[in-house]
Amino acid sequence: MRQAKTLSAHPARRVRWMHRDRAIALAMIAPSALAIAVFVYGFIGWTAYISMTDWRGLTMSTSFVGFDNYLTIFNTGRFQTNIRNLIVFTAFFLASCLVIGLLLAVLVDSRIRAEGFFRSVYIFPMALSFIVTGVVWQWLFAPGNWPNDPTGINLLFKQSGLGFLQAAWTTDTNVVPGWRIEGVRTRIGIPMAMIPVVVAAVWQMSGFVMAMYLAGLRGIPEEIKEAARVDGATEWQVFRTITLPMLQPITLSAVIILGHISLKIFDLIVTMTGGAPGNNTEVPGLYMYEITFKANKFAEGAAVAMVMLVVVALLVAPYLIYNRRTEVER
Amino acid sequence: MFTTKWLKLFGIFSILALVLAACGGAPATTQPTAAPSQPTTAPAGGGKLEIFSWWTNGGEADGLNAMFDIYKQQNPNIDIVNATVAGGAGTNAKTVLKTRLQGGQPPDSWQVHAGKELTSYVDAGQMEPLTQFFKEQGFDKVMPPKLLEQITYNGEIWSVPVNIHRSNVLWYNIKIFQENGLTPPKTIDDFFTVAETLQAKGIIPLAVGGKDKFETPHLFESVLLAVFGPEDYAKLFQPGADWNDPRVRQAAEIARRMLEYSNSDRSSLGWADAAQLVLDGKAAMTIMGDWAHGYFISKGAKVGVDYGYAAAPGTEGVFMWLSDSFGLAKGAPNPAQAKAWLALCGSREGQDAFNPKKGSIPARTDADVSLYDEYLQYSIKAFGSEQLAPSVVHGAAAPEAYMTEYGNALNVFASDLDVDAVVEALQDAAKDLK
Amino acid sequence: MSSVAILAPGRRRIRWSRVVIYSIMIAFLLFFLLPVYLLLITSFKSFDQVSLSRMWDLPTRFSLESFDRAWNGGEGVxxxxxxxxxxxxxxxxxxxxxxxxxxxxxxxxxxxxxxxxxxxxxxxxxxxxxxxxxxxxxxxxxxxxxxxxxxxxxxxxxxxxxxxxxxxxxxxxxxxxxxxxxxxxxxxxxxxxxxxxxxxxxxxxxxxxxxxxxxxxxxxxxxxxxxxxxxxxxxxxxxxxxxxxxxxxxxxxxxxxxxxxxxxxxxxxxxxxxxxxxxxxxxxxxxxxx
Incomplete structure (x- = not known):
């Protein structure tokens, strides 16, 4: 009897505890949830509202103009150029980081000497600020009066007998192929000045991708590969049919992480080129900053910010929702 | 065992971090970081003063410090906070300033170009009128009426001009010109003749920067002045101006040819770097405001020996001016200290300390001319006698929304040299003339 | 050890692949260290050694002037x-x-x-x-x-x-x-x-x-x-x-x-x-x- 009593008392107490604990749990997460609700969703709503007013000048205006500001910015050649640049930057940055990251991960993973040293060197730029990266690479890619009186990396090429490698780098004004299309107020193609910026960004982030892939590679059980090898598979076949598919989730994470960094890129470009030459390396983040705070066109700046947000959301939201669904299934 | 090692490491890390923070606290608190909440009714002659500007380069910073030194002598107990933000000919500084104003944290006094740029701050209710102050100090009697006109808006005076700069100046390397038997070009045609000769000798004819984003727009305003003449030039920046005028295209053509005679790495150089190319003898000429003179001086170069000056090609007899001024913030944290600063800015003593170093001429007509060097004496004379035109790039002629569009049109032009595109962009930009 | 035994027959080929691996890794190492090299040699140069045309040379004399200027300021900095x-x-x-x-x-x-x-x-x-x-x-x-x-x-x-x-x-x-x-x-x-x-x-x-x-x-x-x-x-x-x-x-x-x-x-x-x-x-x- 006594025993039965304690047994029955126990679950009751547990249930009461559970209720209290649930309340505590909710109370613990509430401040964060509230902060995010205000600082993320509230502010986004506020910015969305600003983007539909005619706020110009230093005093706030609240008269509603609908989507006029969006029409205005999409019709300017400058914003169209920004979008082009952003696409080029993102594509090159993502592709290079993934390829180089994977390559380095595979090499570091191939039982080499001084593995730790190589790995550490490849990853260290990740610890730096984009501002530091920008300041240093701005120097490296300042072409000087080349080919005769070069500076930076051009000078290094000249001194090491590789003078033919000299280029205009960040001052290259070409857009390749630079097609003109009726109704589009920018030249379609790859702005060459963007390449050095991509190099600097890849320098900074590819080590991070390598680390991610390395983690993935180390997580693949050696037995599976060994079994395939016993069955007569070549190393390349093992890599293609076992390693790569198993790394897919990592690639997806990397794309999301790099993708959103890329779509938001600001610091690096401000320091390295400031958007020059012309607007050839300017991205929406810079444009927003300049028209908002320099030209006092707050409403148009807000519209640019909202466009950036939508682009990032288009990349990220499906991933987040997909992630959530698979989690629930698990 | 693994986790305890982790914990220890984390513990050490956080202790280190805290120690660092504690150390961090010490040196920072010894600095006179007066909190904004500190009473502004500081004892007379004490307290704090925050001056906001974008003067960080050699001569500019020297001039500002010279004024600070006088201020400190006059008010030994006031701590001056020198709030400078570098880069982009004030672009970065203006951004910071605007967020500060938006955030309700104005500096006591900030640098603002006299003219249209000033009006946007007035419209936003960010400035205190200074008409009475001008009368008390007698500034209205010693500053040229033309200048007073530029700082008067809605019937009140809003800022104290500290200097006058000239925008349309051609700086050249004397040695290069002598060695090649050249004289500084007076007209646009002369310029191209000289440029051709220099290029054949392997010298960069014209050094142009771009990193600060105002260099090509600056060059272009001199070209516009040369093509349009002072009267028609001034009309270009009035509301409803006619940018379909064929002379716009003509100016763009000239600017394109000029840029073709310049260094190709424009976008990676600031204006000072371009000036340095002239000083180093790598380039022969640069068209820049006379803050370049201040830069040359700070580098130890001698006017008339290392470098010479002339009006930008085709603009002889016209003085394209701009003026730096300081205003009083509405709700300034330290208004009394700020007024003492403004009094110094407008005083003969302050201007004569600042301008010879900055490489600009005083905004007062009664300055001690003997304190100024050869170039500045020439410039003082020119300002008094030549026709005047306001600079657009430096805030005298047009509002900031227009300047941004104009500036971007020309920065794109500096990159792609597309005359049709720049003409179209300039026509578009004219919508922002208000 | 076991992997060596398995790979032993193709030793020559393996050695070549090692060369390739190390060359690629060292090439990337240089790429990652190049900015660091420039950063270090430049910041340890004294002002009179600073010249654009010699920017890749090692400092002739070790100096902390640049750090002093960057840390404490002076001359427009x-x-x-x-x-x-x-x-x-x-x-x-x-x-x-x-x-x-x-x-x-x-x-x-x-x-x-x-x-x-x-x-x-x-x-x-x-x-x-x-x-x-x-x-x-x-x-x-x-x-x-x-x-x-x-x-x-x-x-x-x-x-x-x-x-x-x-x-x-x-x-x-x-x-x-x-x-x-x-x-x-x-x-x-x-x-x-x-x-x-x-x-x-x-x-x-x-x-x-x-x-x-x-x-x-x-x-x-x-x-x-x-x-x-x-x-x-x-x-x-x-x-x-x-x-x-x-x-x-x-x-x-x-x-x-x-x-x-x-x-x-x-x-x-x-x-x-x-x-x-x-x-x-x-x-x-x-x-x-x-």
């Missing part, structure tokens, strides 16, 4: 000393608060799920990806309203709030690897919310804390946009803004810029050098997956 301490005062509290918040959130979202908790998590997570331009203007307005604009506590608040998503994510994923049985056992033993947190989760949390602390430390130290907009009082400026200011002012004093860049890079680099192994282990433990 504003020293970074004050900014450096500002950043320390900013980063340390922000990191500590972020760790605590993230850990609690992660604990709730992994072990105390409630209806809608997954949705809440997704909503929080989205905050990590937003471009901060889209909150900038309202942020300034609100900070002004609560009188935290242009203060270091204001910047700490901003970094903590916008750090919630990443810290929550790391902890939640980390805690997800803690078996639920442990939590259940704790509940049966009568431990409450905090009891389980303290006695079950915390002892296992060290790697999570290290990862989050390093992450927040480096990202806040390196952050630029908020620092630029929120603490624009030069006395409160963080290092990144000070460095941008240094490099924005003059091309010709690039040795000072390089020294400044090195100074800004130093704290995160030290963290990386001394704790990088653990950060990597954190990564390898899967803390960042997903």
């Amino acid at each position: 504003i020293g970074m000393r004050g900014s450096f301490w500002n950043s320390v005062q900013l980063v340390v509290p922000a990191t500590v608060i972020s760790c605590i918040l993230g850990s609690l959130n992660g604990y709730v979202l992994s072990k105390w799920r409630f209806p809608g908790s997954e949705t809440l998590f997704t909503l929080i997570l989205f905050g990590m990806f937003i471009p901060y331009q889209s909150v900038l203007v309202p942020l300034v307005e609100v900070l002004r309203e609560i009188r935290l604009y242009a203060t270091i506590p204001g910047l700490i608040l901003v970094h903590v709030v916008y750090g919630i998503p990443i810290t929550t994510l790391i902890f939640r994923n980390y805690y997800a690897t803690v078996p639920n049985e442990l939590v259940e056992a704790g509940k049966i033993d009568g431990a409450d919310f905090f009891g389980i947190y303290r006695h079950v989760m915390l002892p296992l949390s060290a790697p999570g804390f290290v990862v989050v602390a390093i992450w927040q430390f480096t990202s806040i130290w390196n952050e630029f946009l908020f620092g630029l907009i929120i603490t624009n009082d030069p006395q409160l400026r963080p290092v990144t803004v000070a460095l941008q200011n240094l490099s924005g002012s003059q091309f010709t004093q690039w040795n000072v810029q390089m020294a400044g860049a090195l100074l800004v890079a130093l704290p995160p680099l030290l963290v990386y050098i001394f704790l990088g192994k653990y950060f990597l282990r954190g990564l390898l433990a899967g803390s960042l997956k997903g």
